[in-house]
Amino acid sequence: METGKNSWKAWLYLLPAINFLGAFMVYPLVDVFVYSFEEGYNFASQSFFGVGLYNFSYVLRDPYFLQAVKNTLILVLITVPLSTGFALLISLGLSSVKKVKNLFQTIYFLPYVTNTLAVGLVFMILFKKTAYSDGLVNLLINRFGGSSVDFIDGPYWAKMFVLCFYTIWIVMPFKILILTSALASVKEDYYNAAKIDGTSKFRTFTNITLPMISPMLFYLVITGFIGAFKAYSDSVALFGVNLNAAGMNTIVGYVYDMLYGSSGGYPSFASAAAIILFAIVLTITCINLLVSKKHVHY
């Protein structure tokens, strides 16, 4: 924008987008920020009785919130590296097979087009222990001499295992899709050059393949982190809506419960929790960006 003459035109073009984004994104965000400092805000009467940090201190002392943060952190730390790693392995495998590549690609992509709740139902059937059946997974465990575990209503680690398993299974197809195309875009000449120079398979992978696909890997890690921090529906699909009782709530689930759940009606607490989530995601993303400067080659 070199001259003022043209700049008003540019603003005119941007106007529709700015209006919509302003009304439906920026304004609500600011509103949430304001609510989080207003104590006991009430939607109906639009009233509150004080301004301060009480909402935050309440949320941060709420055992349900702390449980939700713990669950979310475990979920993020386990599923993001594992799903990205597995996706990379599968993509490497896919790019080295030639004959039935398309078939495999379709199979690996199926979870992506399947409804979350439908998949949750299938996982329930696989893992749930009922009066009539122990579920397929328990049958397998029994076959190998283990004793049945109730994955849906049983111990914490079992439930967490199912949740992580489920999340990884759901997010992997997209990562595989991105990584196979990233791998395919690495020019054959680089591998040929490496081959002529007698580069070992491992070194070719770490020194050529990985740097070449690092922008895509980094993109997947960042979006993976953000997505996992915002997890909610996966937990609902497996454990139902009363997540606090199941001990499997997530931060977004906590926000939802505070707003609409049976114990709901506390928009101030919900806003405070949402702002805390925002702060966590922002921090992690900034750390990611800093780390990437060193290791990502564009």
Next chain:
Amino acid sequence: MKVVLQNLTKIFPGKSKKEADQVVAVNDFSFEIPDGKLVGLLGPSGCGKSTMLNMISGLQKPTSGHIYFGDDEVTYVEPEHRGVGLVFQNYALYPHLNVKQNIMFPLQNLKGKNKLSKEEMEKRVTEAARFVQIDSLLDRKPAEMSGGQQQRVAIARALVKMPGVLLLDEPLSNLDARLRLQTREEIRRIQKETKITTIFVTHDQEEAMSISDMIVVMKQGTLQQIGKPQDVYDDPVNLFVAKFLGTPPINVFEGKAENGKIYIGNDNVLYAPEVRDGEVYVGIRPEGFIPDPEGPLCCRLINIEVMGRDMSVISANNSAVSETVRSIINSDAGIDTDSEFIRFSVKPHKIFVFDKETEERLY
């Protein structure tokens, strides 16, 4: 190290299993490259030059035939054990590594007793970089350099492991005209100083002729002719080689042979008793024409292009295969630009006669 190719054949299978779909990229190719020579593999696009280079480097395995480096057969030896350096057409420099890391890359692969110490590697890299005159750019990334500089890096990377054979795939095709001249001299210098047997692929005959000790002309996977550039130019074995070498290209006429005399139209341009009677193609190099009012060959004068040192006379002849006949003539020769016709006599060693069917050389 001398390189010997014996009955080398490469067939790419078609999409279907049928034999008709097969592509024979290189067909029964045999020749020997003497130690320490610079050889140009020359041919039009798609004639199998690059396939040939890939087989010598080991990236592709021949369908049949043998390859020897020196006295050792390397036909089924993996590329890394052949000791070749290959410079790719697009250089294939690793974009995330700087120049120094790129050149050092092959050295870091060495294992066992060949393993080099850090200082040794540094020394070799610096030497190679100085040799191609990029020692001041060691910290740059490939994207921050010009095409010519990138190519030098690629050559340095190929040379740093001291290969027995250096292979260059279309080394000049990505450079602009000015840089091309400079780089080809550079390649010649590097080859002369290192005395490494070097094979380079090109479709540009001028490039191949100008720097090679020996050129190999290919057409559709088959060997046409091998020899010193001047010999191949002066003595082509068939019409294809004659047409492929030389700028401006050779002028081809339809003619006939009768009682040992070669005719273009009704003009008897040559006495060649060994040629049997019949239809022939007659090829005359542009520099083979001498303007001569008494000369046998008569053409319609179209235009004269003056180039200073010499001039290009463009004329037409009904028997010529192309629309115009281009001849290069010393500018001292007085030519009447207004006349409608021009007559030439022909230098006998600049005229070739080819069989019309087989296109083999008859005279």
